[in-house]
Amino acid sequence: MWVIPEQTDLAVYFGRCPGAFILIVELLMLQAAVNGAGLAFTFQILLAVAAFMIVVHVWGAQLRIPPVSETLEIGVYGGLVLLNILFYPAQG
Numbered sequence: 001m002w003v004i005p006e007q008t009d010l011a012v013y014f015g016r017c018p019g020a021f022i023l024i025v026e027l028l029m030l031q032a033a034v035n036g037a038g039l040a041f042t043f044q045i046l047l048a049v050a051a052f053m054i055v056v057h058v059w060g061a062q063l064r065i066p067p068v069s070e071t072l073e074i075g076v077y078g079g080l081v082l083l084n085i086l087f088y089p090a091q092g
Contacts (some may be wrong), residue, residue, distance in 0.1 A: 025049060039089045050080040 025045055032042040052078045061071040 040091070043084055043088050047081060047084045050077045050084065051078045052080070 024056060024071045028038060028042045031037050032039045044048065054074055057066070057070060060066045061074065
């Protein structure tokens, strides 16, 4: 478990930055789902996000910094990579 000191402004800031990025990814997914615009690009973005999250979580696991629940997310992101590859839109 992580213990946060009384001053949490920096932790909140670093929590909001990835949140803003993920909202952009979700808007891309919504646009691709509604009208098909940028479907292949959206899959590429999702693949990149999942792949980078695997790297981040493996690195953390090697350093033994995060709790076990974070380390287990390696499998979740690996599954997302597999699903992304399986459902990648056919090039026509």
